[in-house]
Amino acid sequence: MSKQHILEAAAQIFSQKGYHATSMQDIANAVDLKKASLYHHISSKQEILLALLDRALDMVIEQVSDALRIDAPYPDKLRRAMYTYLETLVENSALSAVLLLEYRSLEAQQFTNHVARRDRFERLWRDLIQAGVDEGIFRCHAPGQATRALLGMMNWTITWYRPDGPSTPQEIADQYAGLLLNGFLTREVAQ
Amino acid sequence: MSKQHILEAAAQIFSQKGYHATSMQDIANAVDLKKASLYHHISSKQEILLALLDRALDMVIEQVSDALRIDAPYPDKLRRAMYTYLETLVENSALSAVLLLEYRSLEAQQFTNHVARRDRFERLWRDLIQAGVDEGIFRCHAPGQATRALLGMMNWTITWYRPDGPSTPQEIADQYAGLLLNGFLTREVAQ
DNA sequence: CTCTCCCTACCGACCGGTCGGTAGGGAGAG
DNA sequence: CTCTCCCTACCGACCGGTCGGTAGGGAGAG
Numbered sequence: 001m002s003k004q005h006i007l008e009a010a011a012q013i014f015s016q017k018g019y020h021a022t023s024m025q026d027i028a029n030a031v032d033l034k035k036a037s038l039y040h041h042i043s044s045k046q047e048i049l050l051a052l053l054d055r056a057l058d059m060v061i062e063q064v065s066d067a068l069r070i071d072a073p074y075p076d077k078l079r080r081a082m083y084t085y086l087e088t089l090v091e092n093s094a095l096s097a098v099l100l101l102e103y104r105s106l107e108a109q110q111f112t113n114h115v116a117r118r119d120r121f122e123r124l125w126r127d128l129i130q131a132g133v134d135e136g137i138f139r140c141h142a143p144g145q146a147t148r149a150l151l152g153m154m155n156w157t158i159t160w161y162r163p164d165g166p167s168t169p170q171e172i173a174d175q176y177a178g179l180l181l182n183g184f185l186t187r188e189v190a191q
Numbered sequence: 192m193s194k195q196h197i198l199e200a201a202a203q204i205f206s207q208k209g210y211h212a213t214s215m216q217d218i219a220n221a222v223d224l225k226k227a228s229l230y231h232h233i234s235s236k237q238e239i240l241l242a243l244l245d246r247a248l249d250m251v252i253e254q255v256s257d258a259l260r261i262d263a264p265y266p267d268k269l270r271r272a273m274y275t276y277l278e279t280l281v282e283n284s285a286l287s288a289v290l291l292l293e294y295r296s297l298e299a300q301q302f303t304n305h306v307a308r309r310d311r312f313e314r315l316w317r318d319l320i321q322a323g324v325d326e327g328i329f330r331c332h333a334p335g336q337a338t339r340a341l342l343g344m345m346n347w348t349i350t351w352y353r354p355d356g357p358s359t360p361q362e363i364a365d366q367y368a369g370l371l372l373n374g375f376l377t378r379e380v381a382q
Numbered sequence: 383c384t385c386t387c388c389c390t391a392c393c394g395a396c397c398g399g400t401c402g403g404t405a406g407g408g409a410g411a412g
Numbered sequence: 413c414t415c416t417c418c419c420t421a422c423c424g425a426c427c428g429g430t431c432g433g434t435a436g437g438g439a440g441a442g
Contacts, residue, residue: 001391018295020211024428036430037392045428075376101292104209129375140375145358145366152347153340160339167336175336183374184320184331185266192417215402227404228418236402 003041006031007055010048015097019049019105049102050110056092056099057114061121063088068124074132075181081128083173085154090161090169097158122147150180194232197222198246201239206288210240210296240293241301247283247290248305252312254279259315265323266372272319274364276345281352281360288349313338341371 009030013022024045028035042048067084089096103114126147132138140146153176200221204213219226233239258275280287294305317338323329331337344367
């Protein structure tokens with residue numbers, strides 16, 4: 001038995017039931033321990049949540065930062081980052097759901113810290129869009145708003161994506177990038 | 192004291208703390224009753240949640256359906272619907288947050304019913320996009336995916352929109368509609 | 383090799399408190 | 413009197429977490 005095992009089990013249950021609807025007994029059951037034994041490995045329920053959120057945020061920051069390092073035209077770079085982010089979300093669906101839906105249950109100080117870190121993740125995207133604008137490749141007078149739109153559509157996938165669904169993460173990311181880059185208004189109408 | 196008053200207070204607290212982190216004592220405090228007195232007006236915590244979700248869904252369905260009745264070109268219709276939906280979300284931010292984040296806490300049968308109704312709401316959007324495609328105004332080979340993207344960016348506004356922020360709902364809706372219709376790739380690059 | 387001491391990992395029992403909800407009753411209005 | 417609305421006192425179940433203790437194993441000394 002290890003702390004890792006407990007964290008993984010907790011992520012699964014938190015993502016399904018939510019943090020507050022998950023009891024320590026639930027987690028204990030999932031790892032075949034008695035509840036009291038959990039406290040040998042972790043100090044509190046809140047420690048579990050914080051550890052999961054930190055891990056999730058580290059993960060997406062790392063993945064997207066790597067993706068942004070490719071030397072490619074901005075549209076391709078955007079596609080690449082979106083695909084990477086989506087792939088990361090769906091490959092780690094429990095952790096992602098906790099990241100995107102359960103951070104509200106952090107206690108005040110941790111919450112503030114977490115939000116600040118999350119905002120830096122958003123900045124990665126915003127900087128990418130801004131750089132594309134500066135180069136004249138993207139035309140967008142509110143990169144912040146475009147960032148929120150992008151992250152909104154990506155993040156919301158956690159509510160509906162199923163691995164056995166009809167579309168792969170690559171397909172979804174392509175479609176979403178296509179929407180953001182080209183829109184779906186036909187050319188004749190746009191002119 | 193009325194059931195309405197209790198529901199309104201509950202919506203506020205649920206939206207801030209989440210359903211499970213909200214106690215009946217919290218709600219009683221908010222309406223200046225003793226906890227036991229709540230049960231004169233409502234039968235259970237779950238009844239509160241269900242009532243709020245039903246109300247929220249009725250609200251957005253009604254608003255967006257109305258908006259879709261305008262006789263206008265598809266792009267304008269889409270803009271109109273997006274603005275209306277966003278306006279509805281932000282004008283009823285507590286209820287909206289409950290709708291979008293707390294439905295998971297419904298018990299099984301109610302959850303199934305709710306999801307079916309929510310899917311019909313999504314259908315409104317999908318049908319709009321599909322109609323635009325059929326008329327050759329929109330070019331999109333996965334209207335379902337476009338719908339999810341659209342709803343994702345709109346729904347995610349509940350996590351960041353603030354009434355004292357720099358953008359009005361009209362501005363945000365315009366920007367988002369612009370993104371979806373035109374994309375942000377500049378014309379020279381697109382060709 | 384045996385023995386002692388320490389550690390890790392776990393347990394049963396328990397803690398104080400909170401949860402959603404109920405039974406029974408009272409006050410006030412009409 | 414009835415009815416509506418509220419209350420007190422309470423319930424069983426459960427919550428996150430603590431405490432004292434044990435089993436099993438390993439390291440080191442003799």
